[in-house]
Amino acid sequence: MRPTEWTWKYEDADGRPVDGDEAVFPTQSDAETWIGEAWRGLRQRGVENAHLWADGAKVYGPLSLRPAD
Template identity: 50%
Template sequence: MVWTWRYEKADGTVVAAPNGQEEFAGQGDAETWIGETWKQLAEDGVDTAVLLDDGREIYSMSLHEA
């Protein structure tokens, strides 16, 4: 399994990964990484991050603080 994130604007338009596509061995690794980088991604114009497992959407989350 390869875990990745897809980045989107608020309207659902896909945004290219600012530093290229990151791949992770497990869900926990992917979630730790997004927890460490979400603020920078939001500053780079990403509104939503979508977690993918081998291309299958697991969940999406807003990168804006509540």
């Protein structure tokens, strides 16, 4: 069975949770496209890392939102 809800959870540089956009995506691709477009705004709010979740199970993370050098 395929996941039906893909969401992001966020943390600051110390690993503490940060409230972010509570968007729910229908596919992993949609969620990843969105983070690729939204990461700058999240960084401005103090988000350092993001974790992708599908139906309440962690898929991967931490994904650094710092720009590559």
